[in-house]
Amino acid sequence: MSHPHPELGHPPQLPSHGLRVIALGGLGEIGRNMTVFEHRGKLLVVDCGVLFPEEHHPGVDVILPDFTSIRDRWDDVVAIVLTHGHEDHIGGVPYLLRERPNIPVVGSRLTLAFITAKLKEHKIRPRTQQVAEGDEVQLGPFGCEFLAVNHSIPDGLAIAIRTDAGLVLHTGDFKMDQFPLDDRITDLRSFARLGEEGVDLFLVDSTNAEVPGFTTSERDLTPAIETVFRTAPRRIIVSSFASHVHRIQQVLDAAQAHGRKVAFVGRSMVRNMGIARDLGYLNVPKGLVVDLKELEKLPDHKITLVCTGSQGEPMAALSRMANRDHVIRIGEGDTVLLASSLIPGNENAIYRVINGLTRWGANVVHKGNAKVHVSGHASAGELVYCYNIVRPSNVMPVHGEYRHLRANGDLAIRTGVAREHVVIAEDGVVVDLVDGTAKITGKVPAGYVYVDGSSVGGATETILKDRRTLAEEGVITVVAIVDADTGELAEKPDFLTRGLVLNSLKTDDVVPAISDALAQAAKEGVGDGRDVEQLIARTVSHWVQRTYRRQPMVIPVVIDA
Numbered sequence: 001m002s003h004p005h006p007e008l009g010h011p012p013q014l015p016s017h018g019l020r021v022i023a024l025g026g027l028g029e030i031g032r033n034m035t036v037f038e039h040r041g042k043l044l045v046v047d048c049g050v051l052f053p054e055e056h057h058p059g060v061d062v063i064l065p066d067f068t069s070i071r072d073r074w075d076d077v078v079a080i081v082l083t084h085g086h087e088d089h090i091g092g093v094p095y096l097l098r099e100r101p102n103i104p105v106v107g108s109r110l111t112l113a114f115i116t117a118k119l120k121e122h123k124i125r126p127r128t129q130q131v132a133e134g135d136e137v138q139l140g141p142f143g144c145e146f147l148a149v150n151h152s153i154p155d156g157l158a159i160a161i162r163t164d165a166g167l168v169l170h171t172g173d174f175k176m177d178q179f180p181l182d183d184r185i186t187d188l189r190s191f192a193r194l195g196e197e198g199v200d201l202f203l204v205d206s207t208n209a210e211v212p213g214f215t216t217s218e219r220d221l222t223p224a225i226e227t228v229f230r231t232a233p234r235r236i237i238v239s240s241f242a243s244h245v246h247r248i249q250q251v252l253d254a255a256q257a258h259g260r261k262v263a264f265v266g267r268s269m270v271r272n273m274g275i276a277r278d279l280g281y282l283n284v285p286k287g288l289v290v291d292l293k294e295l296e297k298l299p300d301h302k303i304t305l306v307c308t309g310s311q312g313e314p315m316a317a318l319s320r321m322a323n324r325d326h327v328i329r330i331g332e333g334d335t336v337l338l339a340s341s342l343i344p345g346n347e348n349a350i351y352r353v354i355n356g357l358t359r360w361g362a363n364v365v366h367k368g369n370a371k372v373h374v375s376g377h378a379s380a381g382e383l384v385y386c387y388n389i390v391r392p393s394n395v396m397p398v399h400g401e402y403r404h405l406r407a408n409g410d411l412a413i414r415t416g417v418a419r420e421h422v423v424i425a426e427d428g429v430v431v432d433l434v435d436g437t438a439k440i441t442g443k444v445p446a447g448y449v450y451v452d453g454s455s456v457g458g459a460t461e462t463i464l465k466d467r468r469t470l471a472e473e474g475v476i477t478v479v480a481i482v483d484a485d486t487g488e489l490a491e492k493p494d495f496l497t498r499g500l501v502l503n504s505l506k507t508d509d510v511v512p513a514i515s516d517a518l519a520q521a522a523k524e525g526v527g528d529g530r531d532v533e534q535l536i537a538r539t540v541s542h543w544v545q546r547t548y549r550r551q552p553m554v555i556p557v558v559i560d561a
């Protein structure tokens, strides 16, 4: 198995008949999936998603892939192909099109509907090209064929890419539910046909590679959802991803069967379910869905609310209900159904929401106490089937943290793929397919790009570090009046603090140290205002750290007297 060397440099020139593959996101993390294919001087982008921030990214809205390595090559990009409509595959598209609006966006009907609605909010009208499974489209030097895959959103596609360097198959996100609600199964017959033709490079979803066995069917959730609807004494509040059309279909079916009405709550939920229903992906019996105002007139046992916030996102409807900061007031006897996964990193936020809801008297049904969720990704058993059907020459695991990529690579090797032909890459690592062999040849920038309010890329690691310091340690502002002639303190400095235990701070104790430092500086001829400020900051920092074992941010302000 080849792993990226930590000191990889800029890649060499790509041979003219070679194919270059660079993941700018999605490798080593769950999110911001984006893969760039390069062939004969042209680029094909597959997916452009966002990553959601964690607690150590304070103030960050979303995290984007880094476009640095392709920014001066927008003219060479023949298309952005979207495999499906999840945020971690389409959320970055508005930011890419903001840089070059005329790049065509290619995807299935539902995916294009979701991205077009999102782009409308960004005031961008994209050039789109709709494709469906079975379609073959030539995009520059890339011959693209689309295949149906089953996932936790309808209309997912895998993509086969034919080039002079060979045939690539990219699964996108997929699983192999054999009884999906829309009867649209992953097209293994085409996988086999491509395998016969000879797949030179197979890019495979790794999210569930560590999970043994098979991901069970979406239909297996019916009994648990049924039980909730049969037994809930008062209102039912369901929280799910705003794109999980099939899960919400099951909720609608149960509501209909038990004589309840449904309202969608939250902007993205209302928007996406409207699209899914208009395009026929969501089957809504007449009169079942009403608006919130109408729903509130009904008795509690007739009410179902479907909202977002299943990941504990602080601004989403469910978190606000848990905090009593929403028009819907959770009360005794209400049932909350969290019909969703628990994405790693979100656990604390989700349990906080569950505790909040429970405190108001709700019965919370979730993945931990009922079978109300199945994954959208293929488990190890399914992946092994795929490898045996496709029999690829080279494998590059995608979509997952490092451990998932590694586990997926091990599965490929167990099915007989040569160990040296399994490439474990990370974001920015350059993989070249030349003469039938895929090899790591270099690295390009692929750091985090933070969206922070209206700023894209403005927030840096340094700024985030400052925010964490402010949050955890507080801040001391030192205002010192310094005699411009002597360089000595003209009077005792003022200390202003926030976020520190004030009365324990004996600031008088540090004044002699400041005086000494200033005297030393004057002797050495340090007179520049900025240097004097840094000196005071250092002195105070050392003192606080030594005396109180705290490392607050220290902001020095020097005023010449």
Ligand SMILES: [Zn+2]
Pocket: 084, 086, 089, 151, 173, 376
């Ligand atoms: Zn997905």
